[in-house]
Amino acid sequence: MSHRLLICVDWFDPGTRAGGPIRSCVNLIKLLHNDVKFSVLTGDRDLGAKECYSRVRCGAWNNWNSQATVWYAARRQHVTGAFLNACRRVQPETIYLNGMFSLFGAIVPLLSHRMLSDTTRVVIAPRGMLKESALSMKRWKKAPWLTFLRISGIAGRVVFHATSEQEAAEVRGLFGTSATIRVVPNIPCLPVEKMNDSQKVPGKLRLSFAGRVHPVKNLLYLLRLLKTVTCECWLNVIGPIEDVAYYQACQEEIAGLPRNVTVKFSGAVTNEDALWLVANSDLMVLPTVGENFGHAIFEALSLGIPVLVSDQTSWRDLEQERAGWDLNLSQPDQFRAVLERMGQMSREEFQLWRSGAHQRSIRFFKENDLKPAYLELLLRHNAANEPSCDLIDTENE
Helix, strand or coil, X not given: CCEEEEEECCCCCCCCCCCHHHHHHHHHHHHHCCCEXXXXXXXXXXXXXXXXXXXXXXXXXXXXXXXXEEEEECHHXXXXXXXXXXXXXXXXXXXXXXXXXXXHHHHHHHHHHHHEECCCEEEEECCCCCCHHHHCCCHHHHHHHHHHHHHHCHHHHCEEEECCHHHHHHHHHHHCCCCEEEECCCCCCCCCCCCCCCCCCCCEEEEEEECCECCCCCHHHHHHHHHHCCCEEEEEEECCECCXXXXXXXXXXXXXXXXXXXXXXXXXXXXXXHHHHHHCCCEEXXXXXXXXXXXXXXXXXXXXXXXXXXXXXXXXXXXXXXCEEEECCCCHHHHHHHHHHHHHCCHHHHHHHHHHHHHHHHHHHHHCCHHHHHHHHHCHHHCCCCCCCEECCCCCC
16 A cells, blocks of 8 residues: 655645745655655635635545545634544645644644654655745744744654755754754756747847745845846746735836836746746746745746846856856846846857756756655655654544
């Protein structure tokens, strides 16, 4: 019988607005579904949506692509014990939690640890939420919870899934050197086999920004850079408006842009449409304050689109590979110089950068044998001495 694994995550397919966490879980299931029996406990609507998903049976278990069973639970079901009910039904050997501060995706399951015994492995993926830039937002609410996890001993009974050595250091900084941490990179999409033909025109620049309209993604920083761009420039913002006040500030900045700059908001679109929009740009720009992995960055590279990002991601030394640029946010003149250079770049030179971006994504898969790494992370038989927990109540739902 396949190893039984329960994923707890706030949003899942067909949701799109939450971005990376959805893609991480979807790609995990696609990678391991022949080896692991997956069940997913998630919400019944997309991030910020008022209506339930229309293409699934909400409030019930669904067959997802014959690769997993998914319970799109209503809020009242979460409140009345969806996690424990899911555990009784699934009898998971591993519970995989996504995020640190989700009420139903992390807090409730972790607080249920006293009802669990010692045979089920509990793995928690911080998903970038332990970065200082993330903790600085609503610190008054996050700090007490992290302190409780530490002093209660809960943090010592789980395995932390860090997707980079930097994230592992963040975990150790908060929970000590005794924390059990496994470093396994995120699972991105596969690079395209053949890139689209380049449409780059010297003196013109098509930019894409793939991310939520939120201070963390730093769209306002990019808009301010565009005030001085001399070439004819189009920017397509691909992602949901999560922070309305921030969006309004962006609109005010757009109103002051010169005539040679055009900005369009495509909003929340499917992942397939987002990929198509990025593929039809010359440069994907994401001056993010901090990323755990940066699926949008990798997806641009996988399409052969160079990226201009901050140095607050795991994607570093891009320029030496002609894949893009990773720059310090305190030096906006460097960002402007790249935009000017890209604007004037010839189609022939641009093709070299496209090839470099594509090769960078291919190298990621060559350097990371992800399937055995994830099996070792999630299946307890490879870590017999690590702390774990298990649900005592085995009553069927």
